[in-house]
Amino acid sequence: MEKGISFVIKNYEELSSSLGNIYESTVIISIRSKQISLRLKEDINNSISDFVSNIDNLEEVFENKEQIAISKNYESLPKPNIVATSEFLNNEIMYRYNK
Numbered sequence: 001m002e003k004g005i006s007f008v009i010k011n012y013e014e015l016s017s018s019l020g021n022i023y024e025s026t027v028i029i030s031i032r033s034k035q036i037s038l039r040l041k042e043d044i045n046n047s048i049s050d051f052v053s054n055i056d057n058l059e060e061v062f063e064n065k066e067q068i069a070i071s072k073n074y075e076s077l078p079k080p081n082i083v084a085t086s087e088f089l090n091n092e093i094m095y096r097y098n099k
Helices: 012-016 022-049 058-063 065-076 080-089
Strands: none
Touching (some): 012 022, 012 080, 022 065, 022 080
16 A cells, blocks of 8 residues: 555546446445455454553553554555555456446
8 A cells, every 4th residue: 555645536527437426436436445455454453463462551551562563654654545546546446347
């Protein structure tokens, strides 16, 4: 996932241009955003689980600099809905209809 993704949607026609329907586009972006969000959540949980201890010590909570650095790194990433919209506008999302 790229840092610093930014774009401006000038009108709703940009989102509906490939499908012809703004609602279908929104659903596809929403589903992709949820996928990205779940992947990020798994990644951060795996990264932070290395620092979890069985002993709850208040001093350790405030002094765990590695865990704070990991959290700040994930906070600086672009939001999943921004990434999903960018992928959709760049035709990077594969989708299909179930019948």
